[in-house]
Amino acid sequence: MERLEDCLSFVIGKAQQQVTKASREALAPYGVTPVQFAILKVLWERDGLNGAELCSRLVLDSATMTGLIDRMETGGWLERRADPGGDRRMSRVYLTKNGAQLEKPLNEAMDRVNAQFVKVLGKDRAASLWRGLEAIANLSITERRSPIR
Amino acid sequence: MERLEDCLSFVIGKAQQQVTKASREALAPYGVTPVQFAILKVLWERDGLNGAELCSRLVLDSATMTGLIDRMETGGWLERRADPGGDRRMSRVYLTKNGAQLEKPLNEAMDRVNAQFVKVLGKDRAASLWRGLEAIANLSITERRSPIR
DNA sequence: TACATGTTACTCGCATGCAAGCTATTTACC
């Protein structure tokens, strides 16, 4: 490996840095971060998941999820409630009214971010980039493929 | 945007997660992290840079760099020394013997990580992925283009 | 029923990363 730019770890890290920055700026007016947007997006699709299900869907550690849910509960976008089935090991996470109302504006904001990058790359290069990223992201990830609940 | 997987921020984050994980495991026997490898790689090419130059080359904040250099100095891979030119605002960062000796084994370890991902993707898809990532990484990054020193 | 095993979510410690703000020093300009 000659240059630092020949190192996949570095190149993908810097690309992610740019995408995260653009996303953070697009979401900032709503007080939401990119990872928090991902949690909301999952809950907009199916409300009332527990922590383990969110970890599985977002491919995150439970230690990370605890803090995320804490901050989003404090922010007023979601809340923990006891499992209706009576399983006292877990709590289930439900959107608040505020969290539910963000669906349209946040999706639109993130659509604009995506569109911006697709425009810069061109449709063909963007499509092949997506395929490459998904191939890498799905390496040795089995949880995401298994059904939730 | 329908699925979470249609969100560039999410997909690139998960891909980076996998690459970082593979890199971290490859570097772990040497006690070095992926970002620390990047610093070493820059110093192997040109020793004695100051903090600002490292920030510029790695596209990192000075607050991040301070901690990184601290930990790598503690680890014994590099050391801060006064600027030979007498500029007392900065210190220059030099490799220790230990840091210099890691060049060959760490480069080989990271070459294996790169090769593994290229193998999974296939050469053509890997090449187009690299082009896409570099295009994104270089958006609005001017510092990296400016000469160092 | 009793016990082993699995599951869930939590804590702590550590490593990135950025924003904002600070001090010390150097440089540029009048």
Next chain:
DNA sequence: GGTAAATAGCTTGCATGCGAGTAACATGTA
């Protein structure tokens, strides 16, 4: 020479992210 502006590197505070360990609870099995 003297002052404004730029530069370097630091701190604090916050948000991810993981590893390791723990306590509470649920489940499967003898």
